Amino acid sequence: MIQIRRGTVVEARATGHGTTDLVVEIAGVRAQAISYDATGPVDVGDVVVLNTTAVALGLGTGGAHIVMAVEGREQPGDVSGHAMKLRYTPVQSSVDAIEQTRSDALDEVASLQGMPVIAAGLHSALAPAVVAARAIDPSLRIAYVMTDGAALLMAFSETIPALREAGLLDKTITAGQATGGDIEAISLYGALAAAKAIARADVVVVSMGPGNLGSGSRWGHASIEVAAIVNAVAALEGTPVVVPRISFADARERHRGLSHHTVTALSLALARAQVTLPSLAPERAAEIRDRLQEVARKHDMIEVDLGTAEAALKESPVPLRSMGRSYEDDPDFFRAAAAAGVHAATLARARR
Structure with missing residues:
Protein backbone atom coordinates (compact mmCIF):
# COMPACT_ATOMS: atom_id res chain seq x y z
CA MET A 1 0.00 0.00 0.00
CA GLU A 71 0.13 20.68 -7.25
CA GLY A 72 -1.03 23.02 -9.99
CA ARG A 73 2.09 22.57 -12.09
CA GLU A 74 2.31 20.50 -15.23
CA GLN A 75 5.58 18.89 -16.28
CA PRO A 76 5.87 18.89 -20.10
CA GLY A 77 9.14 16.94 -19.94
CA ASP A 78 11.30 15.58 -22.74
CA VAL A 79 9.63 12.51 -24.22
CA SER A 80 12.44 11.56 -26.58
CA GLY A 81 13.70 8.00 -26.56
CA HIS A 82 11.85 4.82 -27.33
CA ALA A 83 12.64 2.63 -24.32
CA MET A 84 10.42 2.87 -21.26
CA LYS A 85 11.77 2.42 -17.76
CA LEU A 86 9.76 2.12 -14.54
CA ARG A 87 7.23 0.60 -16.92
CA TYR A 88 3.51 0.69 -16.14
CA THR A 89 4.00 2.81 -13.02
CA PRO A 90 2.81 6.42 -12.62
CA VAL A 91 6.41 7.55 -13.15
CA GLN A 92 7.29 5.53 -16.27
CA SER A 93 9.72 7.49 -18.40
CA SER A 94 11.33 7.23 -21.81
CA VAL A 95 15.08 6.89 -22.35
CA ASP A 96 17.48 6.32 -25.21
CA ALA A 97 18.61 2.75 -24.57
CA ILE A 98 22.15 2.03 -25.68
CA GLU A 99 21.10 -1.31 -27.17
CA GLN A 100 18.92 0.67 -29.60
CA THR A 101 21.04 3.73 -30.28
CA ARG A 102 24.40 1.92 -30.55
CA SER A 103 23.41 -1.56 -31.59
CA ASP A 104 26.18 -1.49 -34.19
CA ALA A 105 28.86 -1.25 -31.50
CA LEU A 106 27.23 -3.53 -28.94
CA ASP A 107 26.44 -6.29 -31.41
CA GLU A 108 30.17 -6.54 -32.06
CA VAL A 109 30.85 -7.43 -28.41
CA ALA A 110 31.07 -11.21 -28.38
CA SER A 111 33.33 -11.27 -25.34
CA LEU A 112 34.53 -9.04 -22.50
CA GLN A 113 37.94 -10.67 -23.07
CA GLY A 114 38.67 -11.19 -19.41
CA MET A 115 37.75 -7.66 -18.30
CA PRO A 116 37.52 -7.64 -14.48
CA VAL A 117 34.02 -6.91 -13.19
CA ILE A 118 33.47 -6.38 -9.47
CA ALA A 119 30.16 -7.71 -8.16
CA ALA A 120 29.01 -6.19 -4.87
CA GLY A 121 25.89 -6.85 -2.84
CA LEU A 122 25.71 -3.36 -1.33
CA HIS A 123 25.94 0.10 -2.88
CA SER A 124 28.25 1.15 -0.04
CA ALA A 125 30.97 -1.13 -1.47
CA LEU A 126 31.24 1.07 -4.57
CA ALA A 127 33.31 3.91 -3.10
CA PRO A 128 35.99 1.81 -1.35
CA ALA A 129 36.35 -0.44 -4.41
CA VAL A 130 36.83 2.54 -6.74
CA VAL A 131 39.15 4.41 -4.36
CA ALA A 132 41.33 1.30 -4.01
CA ALA A 133 41.45 0.61 -7.75
CA ARG A 134 42.53 4.19 -8.42
CA ALA A 135 45.25 3.90 -5.77
CA ILE A 136 46.75 0.98 -7.69
CA ASP A 137 46.52 2.61 -11.12
CA PRO A 138 45.21 6.18 -11.50
CA SER A 139 45.09 5.81 -15.29
CA LEU A 140 42.38 3.14 -15.28
CA ARG A 141 38.98 3.87 -16.81
CA ILE A 142 36.34 2.79 -14.31
CA ALA A 143 32.65 2.35 -15.07
CA TYR A 144 29.80 1.68 -12.68
CA VAL A 145 26.71 -0.34 -13.56
CA MET A 146 23.73 0.18 -11.25
CA THR A 147 21.21 -2.64 -11.33
CA ASP A 148 17.53 -2.37 -10.48
CA GLY A 149 17.90 -4.35 -7.24
CA ALA A 150 17.31 -1.35 -4.95
CA ALA A 151 16.86 2.40 -5.64
CA LEU A 152 15.81 2.80 -9.26
CA LEU A 153 16.83 6.44 -9.76
CA MET A 154 20.59 6.98 -9.76
CA ALA A 155 20.04 10.53 -8.50
CA PHE A 156 19.23 9.06 -5.07
CA SER A 157 22.88 8.06 -4.60
CA GLU A 158 25.12 10.58 -2.86
CA THR A 159 28.17 8.39 -3.50
CA ILE A 160 28.12 8.61 -7.29
CA PRO A 161 28.28 12.42 -7.61
CA ALA A 162 30.98 12.48 -4.92
CA LEU A 163 33.06 9.96 -6.89
CA ARG A 164 32.51 11.94 -10.10
CA GLU A 165 33.48 15.24 -8.49
CA ALA A 166 36.66 13.62 -7.12
CA GLY A 167 37.56 12.41 -10.61
CA LEU A 168 37.44 8.76 -9.56
CA LEU A 169 34.58 7.45 -11.72
CA ASP A 170 34.49 7.77 -15.50
CA LYS A 171 31.07 6.49 -16.62
CA THR A 172 27.80 5.34 -15.10
CA ILE A 173 25.34 2.90 -16.63
CA THR A 174 21.85 2.06 -15.38
CA ALA A 175 20.53 -1.40 -16.23
CA GLY A 176 17.04 -2.85 -16.34
CA GLN A 177 14.43 -0.61 -14.70
CA ALA A 178 17.12 1.56 -13.07
CA THR A 179 17.58 4.92 -14.76
CA GLY A 180 19.64 8.10 -14.64
CA GLY A 181 23.08 6.89 -15.71
CA ASP A 182 25.26 8.39 -18.44
CA ILE A 183 24.24 5.33 -20.42
CA GLU A 184 20.84 3.64 -20.21
CA ALA A 185 20.77 -0.12 -20.79
CA ILE A 186 17.83 -2.47 -21.18
CA SER A 187 19.65 -5.43 -19.62
CA LEU A 188 22.66 -6.22 -17.47
CA TYR A 189 24.24 -7.90 -20.49
CA GLY A 190 23.74 -4.76 -22.55
CA ALA A 191 25.21 -2.70 -19.72
CA LEU A 192 28.33 -4.88 -19.58
CA ALA A 193 28.73 -4.74 -23.35
CA ALA A 194 28.36 -0.95 -23.22
CA ALA A 195 30.95 -0.72 -20.45
CA LYS A 196 33.44 -2.33 -22.82
CA ALA A 197 32.45 -0.92 -26.20
CA ILE A 198 31.16 2.56 -25.30
CA ALA A 199 32.67 3.46 -21.92
CA ARG A 200 35.97 1.77 -22.81
CA ALA A 201 36.29 0.65 -19.21
CA ASP A 202 39.27 -1.22 -17.80
CA VAL A 203 37.38 -2.08 -14.60
CA VAL A 204 33.64 -2.26 -14.00
CA VAL A 205 31.80 -2.26 -10.67
CA VAL A 206 28.27 -3.69 -10.62
CA SER A 207 25.91 -3.28 -7.68
CA MET A 208 22.42 -2.18 -6.79
CA GLY A 209 21.74 1.39 -5.79
CA PRO A 210 21.10 2.47 -2.19
CA GLY A 211 18.39 0.71 -0.21
CA ASN A 212 19.17 -3.01 0.00
CA LEU A 213 16.10 -5.01 1.01
CA GLY A 214 16.53 -7.90 3.44
CA SER A 215 14.24 -10.11 5.47
CA GLY A 216 16.48 -12.20 7.71
CA SER A 217 15.70 -15.26 5.60
CA ARG A 218 17.93 -17.23 3.24
CA TRP A 219 16.25 -16.22 0.00
CA GLY A 220 14.73 -12.89 0.95
CA HIS A 221 17.43 -10.32 0.25
CA ALA A 222 18.29 -8.19 -2.75
CA SER A 223 22.01 -9.04 -2.47
CA ILE A 224 21.21 -12.45 -3.89
CA GLU A 225 21.52 -10.77 -7.31
CA VAL A 226 25.30 -11.15 -6.98
CA ALA A 227 24.82 -14.71 -8.25
CA ALA A 228 23.17 -13.44 -11.43
CA ILE A 229 25.87 -10.80 -11.88
CA VAL A 230 28.59 -13.45 -11.63
CA ASN A 231 26.80 -15.60 -14.19
CA ALA A 232 26.34 -12.70 -16.62
CA VAL A 233 29.98 -11.65 -16.40
CA ALA A 234 31.18 -15.20 -16.93
CA ALA A 235 28.77 -15.77 -19.83
CA LEU A 236 30.34 -12.77 -21.57
CA GLU A 237 33.83 -14.09 -20.77
CA GLY A 238 34.69 -11.44 -18.22
CA THR A 239 36.38 -12.07 -14.87
CA PRO A 240 33.90 -11.94 -11.95
CA VAL A 241 35.43 -10.51 -8.77
CA VAL A 242 33.11 -10.76 -5.77
CA VAL A 243 33.15 -8.43 -2.76
CA PRO A 244 32.47 -10.49 0.37
CA ARG A 245 30.30 -8.67 2.89
CA ILE A 246 32.49 -8.72 5.99
CA SER A 247 31.75 -6.91 9.23
CA PHE A 248 32.81 -7.32 12.83
CA ALA A 249 30.76 -4.33 13.93
CA ASP A 250 27.31 -5.55 12.86
CA ALA A 251 25.35 -6.73 15.90
CA ARG A 252 23.20 -9.08 13.82
CA GLU A 253 24.54 -12.62 13.98
CA ARG A 254 23.63 -13.39 10.36
CA HIS A 255 25.83 -10.54 9.15
CA ARG A 256 28.65 -10.71 11.70
CA GLY A 257 31.92 -11.92 10.24
CA LEU A 258 30.88 -13.05 6.77
CA SER A 259 27.27 -12.21 5.93
CA HIS A 260 24.92 -15.00 4.94
CA HIS A 261 24.08 -12.81 1.93
CA THR A 262 27.52 -13.51 0.47
CA VAL A 263 27.44 -17.24 1.21
CA THR A 264 23.98 -17.65 -0.32
CA ALA A 265 24.84 -15.73 -3.49
CA LEU A 266 28.07 -17.67 -3.98
CA SER A 267 26.25 -20.96 -3.48
CA LEU A 268 23.80 -20.03 -6.26
CA ALA A 269 26.35 -18.73 -8.77
CA LEU A 270 26.78 -21.24 -11.59
CA ALA A 271 30.06 -19.74 -12.78
CA ARG A 272 33.37 -19.60 -10.94
CA ALA A 273 34.24 -16.27 -9.34
CA GLN A 274 37.26 -14.79 -7.64
CA VAL A 275 36.39 -13.87 -4.04
CA THR A 276 38.86 -11.35 -2.66
CA LEU A 277 39.79 -11.27 1.02
CA PRO A 278 41.79 -8.54 2.77
CA SER A 279 44.38 -9.38 5.39
CA LEU A 280 42.65 -9.84 8.75
CA ALA A 281 43.61 -10.62 12.33
CA PRO A 282 44.28 -14.40 12.56
CA GLU A 283 41.14 -15.24 14.51
CA ARG A 284 38.98 -13.17 12.18
CA ALA A 285 40.58 -14.68 9.08
CA ALA A 286 39.91 -18.17 10.46
CA GLU A 287 36.27 -17.29 11.08
CA ILE A 288 35.81 -16.02 7.52
CA ARG A 289 37.54 -19.06 6.05
CA ASP A 290 35.31 -21.35 8.07
CA ARG A 291 32.18 -19.61 6.77
CA LEU A 292 33.43 -19.90 3.20
CA GLN A 293 34.02 -23.65 3.40
CA GLU A 294 30.67 -24.55 1.86
CA VAL A 295 31.42 -22.55 -1.30
CA ALA A 296 35.23 -22.82 -1.39
CA ARG A 297 35.20 -25.58 -4.00
CA LYS A 298 33.04 -23.54 -6.37
CA HIS A 299 35.09 -20.35 -6.28
CA ASP A 300 38.65 -19.07 -5.95
CA MET A 301 39.50 -17.44 -2.62
CA ILE A 302 42.20 -14.82 -3.14
CA GLU A 303 44.03 -13.03 -0.33
CA VAL A 304 44.86 -9.46 -1.30
CA ASP A 305 47.50 -7.14 0.11
CA LEU A 306 45.92 -3.70 0.01
CA GLY A 307 49.28 -1.94 -0.25
CA THR A 308 48.85 1.75 -1.05
CA ALA A 309 45.07 1.31 -1.08
CA GLU A 310 45.10 1.01 2.72
CA ALA A 311 46.20 4.61 3.09
CA ALA A 312 43.92 5.70 0.24
CA LEU A 313 40.90 4.42 2.17
CA LYS A 314 41.84 6.39 5.25
CA GLU A 315 42.32 9.53 3.16
CA SER A 316 39.34 8.96 0.85
CA PRO A 317 37.93 12.19 -0.63
CA VAL A 318 34.56 10.43 -0.72
CA PRO A 319 32.77 9.67 2.57
CA LEU A 320 32.82 5.95 3.38
CA ARG A 321 29.68 4.81 5.15
CA SER A 322 27.66 1.60 5.32
CA MET A 323 24.68 0.85 7.53
CA GLY A 324 25.37 4.11 9.34
CA ARG A 325 28.95 3.10 10.13
CA SER A 326 32.14 4.86 9.03
CA TYR A 327 35.53 3.41 8.13
CA GLU A 328 36.64 3.92 11.71
CA ASP A 329 33.57 2.06 13.00
CA ASP A 330 33.85 -0.95 10.69
CA PRO A 331 37.17 -0.94 8.78
CA ASP A 332 37.02 -4.55 7.58
CA PHE A 333 33.80 -3.94 5.64
CA PHE A 334 35.50 -1.26 3.57
CA ARG A 335 38.80 -3.17 3.38
CA ALA A 336 36.93 -6.15 1.89
CA ALA A 337 35.52 -3.94 -0.87
CA ALA A 338 38.93 -2.35 -1.36
CA ALA A 339 40.49 -5.79 -1.81
CA ALA A 340 38.22 -6.34 -4.80
CA GLY A 341 39.26 -2.97 -6.21
CA VAL A 342 42.96 -3.75 -5.78
CA HIS A 343 42.62 -7.17 -7.38
CA ALA A 344 40.54 -5.89 -10.30
CA ALA A 345 43.00 -3.06 -10.94
CA THR A 346 45.89 -5.51 -10.89
CA LEU A 347 44.12 -7.75 -13.39
CA ALA A 348 43.28 -4.79 -15.63
CA ARG A 349 46.84 -3.52 -15.61
CA ALA A 350 48.10 -6.98 -16.60
CA ARG A 351 45.69 -7.02 -19.58
CA ARG A 352 47.15 -3.87 -21.13
Whole structure:
Protein backbone atom coordinates (compact mmCIF):
# COMPACT_ATOMS: atom_id res chain seq x y z
CA MET A 1 0.00 0.00 0.00
CA ILE A 2 1.01 3.60 -0.53
CA GLN A 3 0.53 6.38 2.00
CA ILE A 4 0.08 9.76 0.29
CA ARG A 5 0.02 13.12 2.08
CA ARG A 6 0.04 16.76 1.06
CA GLY A 7 2.61 19.18 2.39
CA THR A 8 3.88 22.72 1.89
CA VAL A 9 7.52 23.37 1.05
CA VAL A 10 9.18 25.62 3.64
CA GLU A 11 12.81 25.06 2.63
CA ALA A 12 14.39 23.95 -0.67
CA ARG A 13 18.02 23.25 -1.56
CA ALA A 14 19.08 21.92 -4.96
CA THR A 15 21.83 19.31 -4.61
CA GLY A 16 23.14 19.73 -8.13
CA HIS A 17 22.92 16.02 -8.90
CA GLY A 18 19.31 15.45 -9.83
CA THR A 19 17.46 16.10 -6.58
CA THR A 20 16.29 18.92 -4.33
CA ASP A 21 16.33 18.48 -0.57
CA LEU A 22 13.21 19.89 1.04
CA VAL A 23 11.70 20.63 4.39
CA VAL A 24 7.94 20.26 4.14
CA GLU A 25 5.15 20.98 6.60
CA ILE A 26 2.41 18.38 6.91
CA ALA A 27 -0.47 19.23 9.23
CA GLY A 28 1.78 21.54 11.23
CA VAL A 29 4.68 19.07 11.49
CA ARG A 30 7.93 19.60 9.60
CA ALA A 31 9.72 16.73 7.86
CA GLN A 32 12.49 16.06 5.35
CA ALA A 33 11.60 15.31 1.73
CA ILE A 34 13.33 14.66 -1.58
CA SER A 35 12.17 15.92 -4.96
CA TYR A 36 13.71 14.46 -8.11
CA ASP A 37 14.41 16.87 -10.96
CA ALA A 38 12.36 14.57 -13.18
CA THR A 39 9.29 15.60 -11.16
CA GLY A 40 9.82 19.20 -12.21
CA PRO A 41 10.90 22.39 -10.43
CA VAL A 42 9.88 22.91 -6.81
CA ASP A 43 10.23 25.95 -4.57
CA VAL A 44 9.29 27.35 -1.19
CA GLY A 45 5.53 27.79 -0.89
CA ASP A 46 4.65 25.01 -3.32
CA VAL A 47 2.09 22.43 -2.23
CA VAL A 48 3.44 18.97 -2.98
CA VAL A 49 1.99 15.47 -3.06
CA LEU A 50 4.22 13.17 -1.01
CA ASN A 51 4.77 9.44 -0.77
CA THR A 52 5.20 9.06 3.00
CA THR A 53 5.07 5.25 3.17
CA ALA A 54 8.69 4.47 4.11
CA VAL A 55 8.85 7.13 6.82
CA ALA A 56 5.58 5.92 8.29
CA LEU A 57 7.01 2.40 8.52
CA GLY A 58 10.31 3.61 9.97
CA LEU A 59 12.34 1.82 7.29
CA GLY A 60 16.03 2.36 6.64
CA THR A 61 15.15 3.96 3.31
CA GLY A 62 12.58 6.12 5.05
CA GLY A 63 14.63 9.08 6.13
CA ALA A 64 12.68 11.41 3.87
CA HIS A 65 9.36 11.61 2.07
CA ILE A 66 9.38 11.49 -1.74
CA VAL A 67 7.68 14.17 -3.83
CA MET A 68 5.27 12.64 -6.34
CA ALA A 69 4.02 15.88 -7.89
CA VAL A 70 3.78 19.64 -7.38
CA GLU A 71 0.13 20.68 -7.25
CA GLY A 72 -1.03 23.02 -9.99
CA ARG A 73 2.09 22.57 -12.09
CA GLU A 74 2.31 20.50 -15.23
CA GLN A 75 5.58 18.89 -16.28
CA PRO A 76 5.87 18.89 -20.10
CA GLY A 77 9.14 16.94 -19.94
CA ASP A 78 11.30 15.58 -22.74
CA VAL A 79 9.63 12.51 -24.22
CA SER A 80 12.44 11.56 -26.58
CA GLY A 81 13.70 8.00 -26.56
CA HIS A 82 11.85 4.82 -27.33
CA ALA A 83 12.64 2.63 -24.32
CA MET A 84 10.42 2.87 -21.26
CA LYS A 85 11.77 2.42 -17.76
CA LEU A 86 9.76 2.12 -14.54
CA ARG A 87 7.23 0.60 -16.92
CA TYR A 88 3.51 0.69 -16.14
CA THR A 89 4.00 2.81 -13.02
CA PRO A 90 2.81 6.42 -12.62
CA VAL A 91 6.41 7.55 -13.15
CA GLN A 92 7.29 5.53 -16.27
CA SER A 93 9.72 7.49 -18.40
CA SER A 94 11.33 7.23 -21.81
CA VAL A 95 15.08 6.89 -22.35
CA ASP A 96 17.48 6.32 -25.21
CA ALA A 97 18.61 2.75 -24.57
CA ILE A 98 22.15 2.03 -25.68
CA GLU A 99 21.10 -1.31 -27.17
CA GLN A 100 18.92 0.67 -29.60
CA THR A 101 21.04 3.73 -30.28
CA ARG A 102 24.40 1.92 -30.55
CA SER A 103 23.41 -1.56 -31.59
CA ASP A 104 26.18 -1.49 -34.19
CA ALA A 105 28.86 -1.25 -31.50
CA LEU A 106 27.23 -3.53 -28.94
CA ASP A 107 26.44 -6.29 -31.41
CA GLU A 108 30.17 -6.54 -32.06
CA VAL A 109 30.85 -7.43 -28.41
CA ALA A 110 31.07 -11.21 -28.38
CA SER A 111 33.33 -11.27 -25.34
CA LEU A 112 34.53 -9.04 -22.50
CA GLN A 113 37.94 -10.67 -23.07
CA GLY A 114 38.67 -11.19 -19.41
CA MET A 115 37.75 -7.66 -18.30
CA PRO A 116 37.52 -7.64 -14.48
CA VAL A 117 34.02 -6.91 -13.19
CA ILE A 118 33.47 -6.38 -9.47
CA ALA A 119 30.16 -7.71 -8.16
CA ALA A 120 29.01 -6.19 -4.87
CA GLY A 121 25.89 -6.85 -2.84
CA LEU A 122 25.71 -3.36 -1.33
CA HIS A 123 25.94 0.10 -2.88
CA SER A 124 28.25 1.15 -0.04
CA ALA A 125 30.97 -1.13 -1.47
CA LEU A 126 31.24 1.07 -4.57
CA ALA A 127 33.31 3.91 -3.10
CA PRO A 128 35.99 1.81 -1.35
CA ALA A 129 36.35 -0.44 -4.41
CA VAL A 130 36.83 2.54 -6.74
CA VAL A 131 39.15 4.41 -4.36
CA ALA A 132 41.33 1.30 -4.01
CA ALA A 133 41.45 0.61 -7.75
CA ARG A 134 42.53 4.19 -8.42
CA ALA A 135 45.25 3.90 -5.77
CA ILE A 136 46.75 0.98 -7.69
CA ASP A 137 46.52 2.61 -11.12
CA PRO A 138 45.21 6.18 -11.50
CA SER A 139 45.09 5.81 -15.29
CA LEU A 140 42.38 3.14 -15.28
CA ARG A 141 38.98 3.87 -16.81
CA ILE A 142 36.34 2.79 -14.31
CA ALA A 143 32.65 2.35 -15.07
CA TYR A 144 29.80 1.68 -12.68
CA VAL A 145 26.71 -0.34 -13.56
CA MET A 146 23.73 0.18 -11.25
CA THR A 147 21.21 -2.64 -11.33
CA ASP A 148 17.53 -2.37 -10.48
CA GLY A 149 17.90 -4.35 -7.24
CA ALA A 150 17.31 -1.35 -4.95
CA ALA A 151 16.86 2.40 -5.64
CA LEU A 152 15.81 2.80 -9.26
CA LEU A 153 16.83 6.44 -9.76
CA MET A 154 20.59 6.98 -9.76
CA ALA A 155 20.04 10.53 -8.50
CA PHE A 156 19.23 9.06 -5.07
CA SER A 157 22.88 8.06 -4.60
CA GLU A 158 25.12 10.58 -2.86
CA THR A 159 28.17 8.39 -3.50
CA ILE A 160 28.12 8.61 -7.29
CA PRO A 161 28.28 12.42 -7.61
CA ALA A 162 30.98 12.48 -4.92
CA LEU A 163 33.06 9.96 -6.89
CA ARG A 164 32.51 11.94 -10.10
CA GLU A 165 33.48 15.24 -8.49
CA ALA A 166 36.66 13.62 -7.12
CA GLY A 167 37.56 12.41 -10.61
CA LEU A 168 37.44 8.76 -9.56
CA LEU A 169 34.58 7.45 -11.72
CA ASP A 170 34.49 7.77 -15.50
CA LYS A 171 31.07 6.49 -16.62
CA THR A 172 27.80 5.34 -15.10
CA ILE A 173 25.34 2.90 -16.63
CA THR A 174 21.85 2.06 -15.38
CA ALA A 175 20.53 -1.40 -16.23
CA GLY A 176 17.04 -2.85 -16.34
CA GLN A 177 14.43 -0.61 -14.70
CA ALA A 178 17.12 1.56 -13.07
CA THR A 179 17.58 4.92 -14.76
CA GLY A 180 19.64 8.10 -14.64
CA GLY A 181 23.08 6.89 -15.71
CA ASP A 182 25.26 8.39 -18.44
CA ILE A 183 24.24 5.33 -20.42
CA GLU A 184 20.84 3.64 -20.21
CA ALA A 185 20.77 -0.12 -20.79
CA ILE A 186 17.83 -2.47 -21.18
CA SER A 187 19.65 -5.43 -19.62
CA LEU A 188 22.66 -6.22 -17.47
CA TYR A 189 24.24 -7.90 -20.49
CA GLY A 190 23.74 -4.76 -22.55
CA ALA A 191 25.21 -2.70 -19.72
CA LEU A 192 28.33 -4.88 -19.58
CA ALA A 193 28.73 -4.74 -23.35
CA ALA A 194 28.36 -0.95 -23.22
CA ALA A 195 30.95 -0.72 -20.45
CA LYS A 196 33.44 -2.33 -22.82
CA ALA A 197 32.45 -0.92 -26.20
CA ILE A 198 31.16 2.56 -25.30
CA ALA A 199 32.67 3.46 -21.92
CA ARG A 200 35.97 1.77 -22.81
CA ALA A 201 36.29 0.65 -19.21
CA ASP A 202 39.27 -1.22 -17.80
CA VAL A 203 37.38 -2.08 -14.60
CA VAL A 204 33.64 -2.26 -14.00
CA VAL A 205 31.80 -2.26 -10.67
CA VAL A 206 28.27 -3.69 -10.62
CA SER A 207 25.91 -3.28 -7.68
CA MET A 208 22.42 -2.18 -6.79
CA GLY A 209 21.74 1.39 -5.79
CA PRO A 210 21.10 2.47 -2.19
CA GLY A 211 18.39 0.71 -0.21
CA ASN A 212 19.17 -3.01 0.00
CA LEU A 213 16.10 -5.01 1.01
CA GLY A 214 16.53 -7.90 3.44
CA SER A 215 14.24 -10.11 5.47
CA GLY A 216 16.48 -12.20 7.71
CA SER A 217 15.70 -15.26 5.60
CA ARG A 218 17.93 -17.23 3.24
CA TRP A 219 16.25 -16.22 0.00
CA GLY A 220 14.73 -12.89 0.95
CA HIS A 221 17.43 -10.32 0.25
CA ALA A 222 18.29 -8.19 -2.75
CA SER A 223 22.01 -9.04 -2.47
CA ILE A 224 21.21 -12.45 -3.89
CA GLU A 225 21.52 -10.77 -7.31
CA VAL A 226 25.30 -11.15 -6.98
CA ALA A 227 24.82 -14.71 -8.25
CA ALA A 228 23.17 -13.44 -11.43
CA ILE A 229 25.87 -10.80 -11.88
CA VAL A 230 28.59 -13.45 -11.63
CA ASN A 231 26.80 -15.60 -14.19
CA ALA A 232 26.34 -12.70 -16.62
CA VAL A 233 29.98 -11.65 -16.40
CA ALA A 234 31.18 -15.20 -16.93
CA ALA A 235 28.77 -15.77 -19.83
CA LEU A 236 30.34 -12.77 -21.57
CA GLU A 237 33.83 -14.09 -20.77
CA GLY A 238 34.69 -11.44 -18.22
CA THR A 239 36.38 -12.07 -14.87
CA PRO A 240 33.90 -11.94 -11.95
CA VAL A 241 35.43 -10.51 -8.77
CA VAL A 242 33.11 -10.76 -5.77
CA VAL A 243 33.15 -8.43 -2.76
CA PRO A 244 32.47 -10.49 0.37
CA ARG A 245 30.30 -8.67 2.89
CA ILE A 246 32.49 -8.72 5.99
CA SER A 247 31.75 -6.91 9.23
CA PHE A 248 32.81 -7.32 12.83
CA ALA A 249 30.76 -4.33 13.93
CA ASP A 250 27.31 -5.55 12.86
CA ALA A 251 25.35 -6.73 15.90
CA ARG A 252 23.20 -9.08 13.82
CA GLU A 253 24.54 -12.62 13.98
CA ARG A 254 23.63 -13.39 10.36
CA HIS A 255 25.83 -10.54 9.15
CA ARG A 256 28.65 -10.71 11.70
CA GLY A 257 31.92 -11.92 10.24
CA LEU A 258 30.88 -13.05 6.77
CA SER A 259 27.27 -12.21 5.93
CA HIS A 260 24.92 -15.00 4.94
CA HIS A 261 24.08 -12.81 1.93
CA THR A 262 27.52 -13.51 0.47
CA VAL A 263 27.44 -17.24 1.21
CA THR A 264 23.98 -17.65 -0.32
CA ALA A 265 24.84 -15.73 -3.49
CA LEU A 266 28.07 -17.67 -3.98
CA SER A 267 26.25 -20.96 -3.48
CA LEU A 268 23.80 -20.03 -6.26
CA ALA A 269 26.35 -18.73 -8.77
CA LEU A 270 26.78 -21.24 -11.59
CA ALA A 271 30.06 -19.74 -12.78
CA ARG A 272 33.37 -19.60 -10.94
CA ALA A 273 34.24 -16.27 -9.34
CA GLN A 274 37.26 -14.79 -7.64
CA VAL A 275 36.39 -13.87 -4.04
CA THR A 276 38.86 -11.35 -2.66
CA LEU A 277 39.79 -11.27 1.02
CA PRO A 278 41.79 -8.54 2.77
CA SER A 279 44.38 -9.38 5.39
CA LEU A 280 42.65 -9.84 8.75
CA ALA A 281 43.61 -10.62 12.33
CA PRO A 282 44.28 -14.40 12.56
CA GLU A 283 41.14 -15.24 14.51
CA ARG A 284 38.98 -13.17 12.18
CA ALA A 285 40.58 -14.68 9.08
CA ALA A 286 39.91 -18.17 10.46
CA GLU A 287 36.27 -17.29 11.08
CA ILE A 288 35.81 -16.02 7.52
CA ARG A 289 37.54 -19.06 6.05
CA ASP A 290 35.31 -21.35 8.07
CA ARG A 291 32.18 -19.61 6.77
CA LEU A 292 33.43 -19.90 3.20
CA GLN A 293 34.02 -23.65 3.40
CA GLU A 294 30.67 -24.55 1.86
CA VAL A 295 31.42 -22.55 -1.30
CA ALA A 296 35.23 -22.82 -1.39
CA ARG A 297 35.20 -25.58 -4.00
CA LYS A 298 33.04 -23.54 -6.37
CA HIS A 299 35.09 -20.35 -6.28
CA ASP A 300 38.65 -19.07 -5.95
CA MET A 301 39.50 -17.44 -2.62
CA ILE A 302 42.20 -14.82 -3.14
CA GLU A 303 44.03 -13.03 -0.33
CA VAL A 304 44.86 -9.46 -1.30
CA ASP A 305 47.50 -7.14 0.11
CA LEU A 306 45.92 -3.70 0.01
CA GLY A 307 49.28 -1.94 -0.25
CA THR A 308 48.85 1.75 -1.05
CA ALA A 309 45.07 1.31 -1.08
CA GLU A 310 45.10 1.01 2.72
CA ALA A 311 46.20 4.61 3.09
CA ALA A 312 43.92 5.70 0.24
CA LEU A 313 40.90 4.42 2.17
CA LYS A 314 41.84 6.39 5.25
CA GLU A 315 42.32 9.53 3.16
CA SER A 316 39.34 8.96 0.85
CA PRO A 317 37.93 12.19 -0.63
CA VAL A 318 34.56 10.43 -0.72
CA PRO A 319 32.77 9.67 2.57
CA LEU A 320 32.82 5.95 3.38
CA ARG A 321 29.68 4.81 5.15
CA SER A 322 27.66 1.60 5.32
CA MET A 323 24.68 0.85 7.53
CA GLY A 324 25.37 4.11 9.34
CA ARG A 325 28.95 3.10 10.13
CA SER A 326 32.14 4.86 9.03
CA TYR A 327 35.53 3.41 8.13
CA GLU A 328 36.64 3.92 11.71
CA ASP A 329 33.57 2.06 13.00
CA ASP A 330 33.85 -0.95 10.69
CA PRO A 331 37.17 -0.94 8.78
CA ASP A 332 37.02 -4.55 7.58
CA PHE A 333 33.80 -3.94 5.64
CA PHE A 334 35.50 -1.26 3.57
CA ARG A 335 38.80 -3.17 3.38
CA ALA A 336 36.93 -6.15 1.89
CA ALA A 337 35.52 -3.94 -0.87
CA ALA A 338 38.93 -2.35 -1.36
CA ALA A 339 40.49 -5.79 -1.81
CA ALA A 340 38.22 -6.34 -4.80
CA GLY A 341 39.26 -2.97 -6.21
CA VAL A 342 42.96 -3.75 -5.78
CA HIS A 343 42.62 -7.17 -7.38
CA ALA A 344 40.54 -5.89 -10.30
CA ALA A 345 43.00 -3.06 -10.94
CA THR A 346 45.89 -5.51 -10.89
CA LEU A 347 44.12 -7.75 -13.39
CA ALA A 348 43.28 -4.79 -15.63
CA ARG A 349 46.84 -3.52 -15.61
CA ALA A 350 48.10 -6.98 -16.60
CA ARG A 351 45.69 -7.02 -19.58
CA ARG A 352 47.15 -3.87 -21.13
